[in-house]
Amino acid sequence: MSELSGRFALSDLLECAGLARSTYYYALAHPKKPTRPELRDAAREIFSRTPNGCGHRQIAMCLRAERGAVVADKTVLKMMGEMGLRCGIRRETDYHRYNSYKGVVGETFENVIGRDFAADGPWQKMGTDVTEFKCSFGKAYLAPAYDFGSGEIAAWSISESPNMAQQDEMLDMLVPLVPAGAHPVMQSDMGWQYQSARYVERLRGAGFVQSMSRKGNCLDNACTEGLFGHMKDEFFRGRDWDDFESFKADLEAYIVHWNTRRRQKRLKGLTPEEFRNQSLMAA
Secondary structure: OOOOOOOOOHHHHHHHHOOOHHHHHHHHHOOOOOOOHHHHHHHHHHHOOOOOOOOHHHHHHHHHHHHOOOOOHHHHHHHHHHHOOOOOOOOOOOOOOOOOOOOOOOOOOOOOOOOOOOOOOOOOEEEEOOEEEEEOOEEEEEEEEEEOOOOOEEEEEEEOOOOHHHHHHHHHHHHHHOOOOOOOEEEEOOOHHHHOHHHHHHHHHOOOEEEEOOOOOHHHHHHHHHHHHHHHHHHHOOOOOOOHHHHHHHHHHHHHHHHHOOOOHHHOOOOHHHHHHHHHHHO
C-alpha cells in the first residue's frame, strides 16, 4: 500500500483495503520479522536432502536432533511458508502397476500378520513386495525387505527384471543380518516369487515365518505399500534417467538416506538405524 500512497489518496486506499488508519501506521512502525532466521539455512539444507523435498515435521525433527534447536513443528511450517519451501502433497497415482500374481503356482501361507503391522522392535515383523519404476531407459524394479518395527529398509535389490535372481540378491543381503534367535514374520502378497520353493526354503532356513496377504487385497500389505508411496514422492516423482546404472546408484543413495538420515515421528525423532541400534543394545 505504501507504494501506491503517492499516486492515490491514503484515505481511499485504506477504504478499499478495509483497514483502519491506525492499523496501517502500526504496520509501518512494526514491520513483520522473519520467523526463526537463525534456522533458515539449516532448514533449507534439510529440505534439499531429497530431490522433492520433505515436510515440516521431518525438518523439525532434524533441527531438534542435529542442531539442538528448540522449535515446534508449527513454527517450522510457518518458516517454510515464508521461505517458499513446499513439499508436494501425496496423491493417488498409477505407480503400483506391477502385479506378480499368477495364481497358485507353489506353496501359499496364512495371513499371519492380519493387518497388525505394529512392532515394538526390529526383526519382529517385516514386509516385502516389488514396485516398478518407468524411466526413459525402460523399467526398473525394487524388491526390499522392510522392517515394520524400525522402519528400516534392511535389504534390497534393484533390477531391470522382477525375476528370481532379484529375490536371491535381496535374500543374500538379508539373511546374514538376521540376529541369532530371531524369527521375524515376513509379509508379502501372493506373487509367484514368494510361492517358489527356493524362496520359501531360504526364508524358512533363516528362521522367518512366512505370511501372505489375501488375493487382490493390497491393504493386507499396506505397510510396504506405504513405503513405496513415500519413496515415489520423495525420490522419483518428476524425475527421469537415461540409463539403469545411474538410476540404481541414485535409488541406493536414497535408501541409505532413508535408513540413516530420514527421521520418523513414530520413532520419536530417531532414524531407523538409530532406533535399531538402541533396540538391540537394550535387548
